[in-house]
Amino acid sequence: MKHTLGELAALLGGELQGPADLYIEGIAPIDQATPREITFITQRRFARLADQSRAAAFIVSQEYARLARPLIIVAHPYLAYARVAALFAPPVRRWSGISDLAYLGPDVALGQEVSIAPLVFIGAGVRLGDRVTIMPGCVINDEVRIGADTLIYPNVTIGERCTVGERCIIHSGTVIGSDGFGFVPQDTGHVKIPQLGTVVIEDDVEIGANCTIDRGALGATRVGRGVKTDNLVHLAHNVEVGEYSVIVAQVGVSGSTKLGKKVTLAGQVGVTGHIELGDGVQVTAQSGVYHSVLPGQTLSGSPARPHWEWLKIMGHLPKLPDLYKRLKQLEQKVSELSARLKQENEP
Amino acid sequence: MKHTLGELAALLGGELQGPADLYIEGIAPIDQATPREITFITQRRFARLADQSRAAAFIVSQEYARLARPLIIVAHPYLAYARVAALFAPPVRRWSGISDLAYLGPDVALGQEVSIAPLVFIGAGVRLGDRVTIMPGCVINDEVRIGADTLIYPNVTIGERCTVGERCIIHSGTVIGSDGFGFVPQDTGHVKIPQLGTVVIEDDVEIGANCTIDRGALGATRVGRGVKTDNLVHLAHNVEVGEYSVIVAQVGVSGSTKLGKKVTLAGQVGVTGHIELGDGVQVTAQSGVYHSVLPGQTLSGSPARPHWEWLKIMGHLPKLPDLYKRLKQLEQKVSELSARLKQENEP
């Protein structure tokens, strides 16, 4: 796979500085690129490595336009990197057609160019859209629907009646449609609340590896269009995740909580049940959110509070031992002052 | 599936107010129920939605007996909801018999009406009780025993010699019987401590999706009768979980720790190794428990302390910046007072 620098500049809509006919065979970080690869500068700390870099060419912003190397100058080098990487990405290898070593249940409806690898289980009444790819070891249970162009990596489980939209990517080991965690405590044990609902994953969603998304108790757990989750994320029953939200690794969201659009939950965040996080809310890593949050806020800490407030508290926390010492000294001093004053006033 | 309101009232042992012959076709939340469905009021905040609800009938407590709608009045509406939901739940679809596409090792002993789906691996000497269901993609390794009526969801792994009781449910992706994490650090690397033990899961246990329960180093890791765990829970080697305990998502319990009966660990809690949590201990979300805990206590924070103490500390934490400012002002004031007093006393 080769592309000329000119082709890349045209693809990116960027300004070319250098030989249009230079062949580029890949993309690599600035300190690892070979003379056959292009690289990119997305942050200042990488810029100082430019002189030593062996890269054939650089994707840069206007800021680095004077670099004396072959350049493609673009408005958004990070986005340009994503696009060039996509150009050089090896295509996902899909099983060609339906493997004889897969099990397909009755009444399965398959679109065109569906790929079902060996050792896949497809339940009764499943519907797969055009160009859906199901990799080995997946279990797609009864009456699941998966939209066109969706890619399911190996060993994924999708429970009965759940739906996945178009152009989604589900990474390995993820479980969609496990029972929500609902019990009525009784003296004789915990009575299970049947989890009758489903999971609805909308279009353009990517779910990381070994995640768990429980089905609703009644109604659906819903993951909105364009949402991206990292690995080992837990979404409980009847959670709703608004469009384009981003959920980083090891986050847990408890039952019936609603995340607005473009919410960001950083790694290892926990969110309690039955609350709402407004559009654009951002929660920093390891925080615990226990109350509903208005749109646009940034929260930190556990229990989470406004980020600036948390920063202020955290800034003072290391002073606590000193503060305690100074308080004791002051108590001593005041006690002395008080005694002296008393003494003076006595005859 | 239809039931009359009279049948439901009889099932629940509730008081019927309304037409006994009214047909009910399902159960749904108060704001989503159709005129063919029954709904329920378990919390006051839902009661105000009753007037607008299109539900055919309501399951309520005595408190709402005057609601002018068809009612079933019960002592415990939440429990009644669980029972009615069970009535309307679609039966779990099991593979009928033993699939030709499953692998069964030698000396396997199967009870009556066992269901083994395609793409299942059953090792040598495995014993499955009556009506056990093994869904696709499961690996049940050598000499595992599973009790009657237990349901294993897809892609579960149960390691050699582990046992699972009767009427258990194990959700997808869970691993039972992985090696405990035990090494002896040496200059030449970490020497593995062979994990010779097993996992024993007693009757009526439900384990969530993508959990990991390690086998004992020597002896068993034990999950007591009626325990329920949510998803992504980690139980280390030789942990013992007492009967009817509840472990919420993403909790981790370290090696050899013993949880008493009816312990509750909320989401993302961590518990260190070699300690004991007494019966009925409750730990709130994201807490870290580093010491043994007497029965009946509620703990919070990391390191965890009694909940009321933690609440008090957390209540004062936001005052820290103000406290610091006031201390400085006071120091200034005392310094001034001191100076003035000194001045006065000088001739």
Added chain:
Amino acid sequence: MKHTLGELAALLGGELQGPADLYIEGIAPIDQATPREITFITQRRFARLADQSRAAAFIVSQEYARLARPLIIVAHPYLAYARVAALFAPPVRRWSGISDLAYLGPDVALGQEVSIAPLVFIGAGVRLGDRVTIMPGCVINDEVRIGADTLIYPNVTIGERCTVGERCIIHSGTVIGSDGFGFVPQDTGHVKIPQLGTVVIEDDVEIGANCTIDRGALGATRVGRGVKTDNLVHLAHNVEVGEYSVIVAQVGVSGSTKLGKKVTLAGQVGVTGHIELGDGVQVTAQSGVYHSVLPGQTLSGSPARPHWEWLKIMGHLPKLPDLYKRLKQLEQKVSELSARLKQENEP
């Protein structure tokens, strides 16, 4: 499987006190050992159980040399226990040869005595070294390389082009080579950054169950020789873990972070992206590390700080309510003193 006490003493290079021809049939904890089993004393709290123990013999340090029981005296009883346990460990049962129920792609290269169980998928161009064991349900995707004597437990997924070294153990449900979590946020959604890299796992590594190790965006995510990870650990794209590091359960390490050699991350720790933890750094449970750390440091808390500093702050935290009360009293007192002084000075 039987060994004489004399054989065990010779194996351990220990001093035998007792009958060399005593037959030992297993190893067990001090309170559970039968008269046919050997036990060991690794900690003082276990020593007091020696008198009641039914064990046939004891592995002890010099400290317990006067115990009036058959003994093997060694320098390091914990290490000796690991070795004796290995002696009595049942051998891992491997499928003999290549199962007919496995799928093998084209151009697969297999070493000698490779074991591939039923229901395994081996992609095109995969290379497996001598005595590699692949258990049921695994998916080893295209062009993966696995070194000699490595053991892959059931239902593991290894993505295309990743490599695993020699003598490694990968536990069930783990995913190696899922896409890193990289997106460029745009108004029209998140543009995926293709994850073109791989995962390189060096020799003698053990990875726990249900872990996720993402492939590099460009270049490799690297797990160094002799590293051990517990269950449910997340390593993001381009993370590098130095030799002999130990990562406990439910830890998450964000993208491009470098851990030095012999780093220890305790349970549920989170480490942010693009930082470096020096050799020998230790981080206590549930901490959150947001800055690079010099070699040899021990950190605690979230945000993490030096352990001794964190201990000091945590020690003062419970005094916060009292501190607040005392400050208010002091303010009152100072105010009174000030008033009195003013009064006196007025005519």
